[in-house]
Amino acid sequence: MSGSASELAHRLGEHAEAVCREYLSNGHRAGNHWIVGDVRNTPGRSMHVRLNAVGCKAAGKWVDESSGEYGDLLDVIEQSCGLVDFREVADEARRFLAIPRPQPRIDGAQRQPGAARGSPDAARRLFAMSQPIAGTLAERYIAGRGIMLTARERALRFHPGCYYRDLVTGETQTLPALIAAVTNLDGRITGLQRTYLSSGLDPNGKIGKAQLADPRRSLGHLLGNAIWLGHQPGAAVPVMAAGEGFETMASLRTVMPALPVAAATSANHLAGLTFPPGCRRLYIAADADAAGRHGIERLSQRAGEAGILCLALRPQLGDFNDDLRHLGPAPLAAWLRDQLVPEDARLFLPSG
Incomplete structure (x- = not known):
């Protein structure tokens, strides 16, 4: 990454442990590393984040020994929050660092978003960032509603920390979510629907929707598709x-x-x-x-x-x-x- 992205990654690296405690809260410190399951904040020990620079090795760099993924703390913010374009990632990083949002530059040097907010590309990215529902809260939510679907249903996935913004207060949080792909007749993803889930059991002992005014949101091109x-x-x-x-x-x-x-x-x-x-x-x-x-x-x-x-x-x-x-x-x-x-x-x- 270059320009503002590399600068933000460097600034985050200066506060690597604080970043990890905020966005990878299911992990823990072990020596000079933060240990967690993966970049989506799953509990476990596969992913190691370097907390302090060692020689030419920068703080904030991470590697997942299980999946082979690697990156910096901007990637941590993107994946753990379920963000779908760089503008949102940068805004969240600046919020954490208490840096004012910069004015747009006209020379084209500032990094452009990888996918426009709410676009089909954003939907495809979020779907790709999610995981199969087997063994997840999403599977338990569906089963709790009496629904039995086979493993061949490819439209459904799960994201353990999907980004949610309250449209009234502007406050943000991350919540587990059932991700359902909206596709055209050729099978291409044009949008998706997110059903935000509670991480605990309801009075009936089942996983329910999150206690939100609008626990279900859609994005992308939906008209004509399903x-x-x-x-x-x-x-x-x-x-x-x-x-x-x-x-x-x-x-x-x-x-x-x-x-x-x-x-x-x-x-x-x-x-x-x-x-x-x-x-x-x-x-x-x-x-x-x-x-x-x-x-x-x-x-x-x-x-x-x-x-x-x-x-x-x-x-x-x-x-x-x-x-x-x-x-x-x-x-x-x-x-x-x-x-x-x-x-x-x-x-x-x-x-x-």
Whole structure:
């Protein structure tokens, strides 16, 4: 790194232990090193951060002996906070160092962000920085909602310390988050949805959403795209289901694991969903309330204009995740059977 980036890295290195205590709080000091699991602040002993310069070896440099990753303290801030562009990383470093934010330079020498905030590139970076959900809080959160998905579902990942900014106060914190990729029909990530999670158990002994005003946030290009489960990029999809929420659609896929489903993340995005090639029947998952009625009606109209038979699936309770959790998978499957075309019921629902 050069210019302002290298200067910030050097300044952070002068306070390496303080930086580690702030951003790698799950580690500890051992001699001239801070020991932690990895750059995302996972507990463990694989990553070593040099706390004081030794000869030509600068303070603040680190290496992860398990993964082979290495870097400086700017990388620590980026990864542990879940930041997705350099501007945010630099701002957080300056906040820690109490350095005023510099005025923009016109000579082009200042480092440019690697990905614009909220862009598809930013979404792809954050998804790449995350990890598979197996054995994580995200897996426990999903299982606690009765949702069972196979390891082949590639749309879901987990970030142990995802950056969260309160839009009212401006205060920031890092929280564990379920990361769901929003993709186009070719499988390219265009955005994502973050569900911020509590790090402790709720009164029912399960992992719930973080206690925030808005524990779910999206970024990137969402219109026309969706969180796809069970869809092979570019493949024809004769029959599918679509709805707003991830938990709703994942609940349907739990009882109909061969049915491709799409979660559009909002009513407006549901209305603009792009139909996959070869689609002949579209089931739309409706909630018991009328909040998403506009999206359903608009999507139904567009489907009819495209020659696609559109059918509504209605839950018994508030939504299909309520049905799955409170009634169970077998009663939910039985409830759905009468709402499906007989051919689809035979194909997608277990017999009996």
